[in-house]
């Protein structure tokens with residue numbers, strides 16, 4: 001068993017989970033739109049679940065049906081990061097990203113005009 005990060009992390013990516021993971025098995029690079037849990041390193045402690053502001057993390061057995069592809073995406077990332085990124089782009093194209101709504105990064109990713117009157 002492992003824990004799995006799902007779609008709501010996309011374009012939110014605040015790393016709250018990373019700070020609490022006792023075995024440092026949650027990873028992403030700057031190029032990634034979400035974080036991923038290494039299923040071979042995760043010790044199933046569940047510490048990352050509550051800190052996530054968008055409830056993106058599930059125990060593998062509890063991943064909702066529409067989020068099941070992310071079980072494989074998390075695993076794939078640690079073998080072939082480029083393939084995992086392509087899969088995420090397929091599952092959640094930037095132009096139609098509806099998750100993380102309200103977050104500035106998500107709005108920008110969804111194509112909202114970047115109006116910054118203070119700038």
Ligand code: SF4
Nearest residue numbers: 021042043045046048
């Ligand atoms: S369940 Fe525990 S070990 Fe696994 S990713 Fe979350 S915090 Fe890390």
Ligand code: SF4
Nearest residue numbers: 009014015016017052
């Ligand atoms: S806490 Fe949630 S939104 Fe933040 S990086 Fe982790 S999974 Fe993504």
